Amino acid sequence: xxxxTPQHQSGxxxxxxxxxxxxxxxxxGQAFYISQEKLFHGPPSKLKQLVKSxxxxxxxxxxxxxxxxxxxxxxxxxxxxxxxxxxxxQEMEFxxxxxxxxxxxxxxxxxxxxxx
Numbered sequence: 001x002x003x004x005t006p007q008h009q010s011g012x013x014x015x016x017x018x019x020x021x022x023x024x025x026x027x028x029g030q031a032f033y034i035s036q037e038k039l040f041h042g043p044p045s046k047l048k049q050l051v052k053s054x055x056x057x058x059x060x061x062x063x064x065x066x067x068x069x070x071x072x073x074x075x076x077x078x079x080x081x082x083x084x085x086x087x088x089x090q091e092m093e094f095x096x097x098x099x100x101x102x103x104x105x106x107x108x109x110x111x112x113x114x115x116x
Contacts, residue, residue, distance in 0.1 A: 044096070078103055
């Protein structure tokens with residue numbers, strides 16, 4: 001996402017559009033942005049804890065983090081089609097997100113994959 005003349009303050013980006021506060025999260029060298037409101041109204045997790053403590057810069061797979069971030073944005077957790085299921089479960093564990101949060105369609109994929 002691109003924002004007009006962002007000002008960086010403690011991990012927050014002020015986009016200039018109606019004063020919306022955005023949180024910048026660096027994962028695997030890639031910058032991700034989410035509104036502060038969506039993040040803090042989402043489920044409890046390690047991501048919230050890290051943001052509250054300051055700037056977030058972690059060495060984790062960016063492609064899988066995109067699915068974690070989408071969970072905060074949409075309320076639905078989907079496993080990326082290109083991700084190894086076991087690796088995605090480890091990623092969920094790292095971010096303190098329970099497997100019970102995964103959408104039924106992706107939970108069904110996991111069941112089928114692990115029952116083979």
